[in-house]
Amino acid sequence: xxxxEKLKRLLTGEFQSEYGYSTQGPGIVQRIFQTSVDRxxxxxxxxxxxVLRNIAxxxxxxxxxxxxxxxxxxxDLRRAQLVxxxxxxxxxxxxxxxxxxxxxxxxxxxxxxxxxKMQVAGVIICxxxxxxxxxxxxxxxxxxxxxxxxxxxxLMDEYPTTT
Numbered sequence: 284x285x286x287x288e289k290l291k292r293l294l295t296g297e298f299q300s301e302y303g304y305s306t307q308g309p310g311i312v313q314r315i316f317q318t319s320v321d322r323x324x325x326x327x328x329x330x331x332x333x334v335l336r337n338i339a340x341x342x343x344x345x346x347x348x349x350x351x352x353x354x355x356x357x358x359d360l361r362r363a364q365l366v367x368x369x370x371x372x373x374x375x376x377x378x379x380x381x382x383x384x385x386x387x388x389x390x391x392x393x394x395x396x397x398x399x400k401m402q403v404a405g406v407i408i409c410x411x412x413x414x415x416x417x418x419x420x421x422x423x424x425x426x427x428x429x430x431x432x433x434x435x436x437x438l439m440d441e442y443p444t445t446t
Contacts, residue, residue: 285320293319327357334360338367346375 293315339347350363393399 285316289319290315331357331360334364338364341367349375 294312335351338350342350346367350367354360354363
């Protein structure tokens with residue numbers, strides 16, 4: 284966020300006449316950093332620090348160390364935040380058991396392979412077929428003919444007598 288050469292040059296200029304500890308030193312360093320920092324480059328760093336704060340807030344110290352030990356870049360940091368939010372302190376056994384794949388549990392995208400597409404299509408076809416069967420049974424239950432009475436004694440159809 285701030286060029287080390289520029290900071291060194293400005294700090295050297297400010298502390299040129301100082302030989303010992305100065306009570307104004309921290310204020311001078313803070314003022315120089317605030318004036319020389321590039322805000323556009325500082326924002327991603329602050330974002331990462333907010334993620335670290337959230338991980339520390341959501342978990343214990345040992346859990347935070349377990350998950351942050353696997354982080355290599357910004358994408359890993361976001362996945363670590365998801366794991367911390369989902370697992371909390373329960374992620375320590377997962378980190379111990381399967382440490383190198385801990386952050387893979389927070390995979391947020393699904394790869395749409397041909398096999399997965401075929402499975403989804405099969406589920407949709409099965410649901411359509413089930414809906415068709417349910418609808419046809421419902422229609423048949425309203426449009427069915429009345430059953431004919433069968434005589435229990437003569438095992439023949441009873442028809443109204445014509446006289």
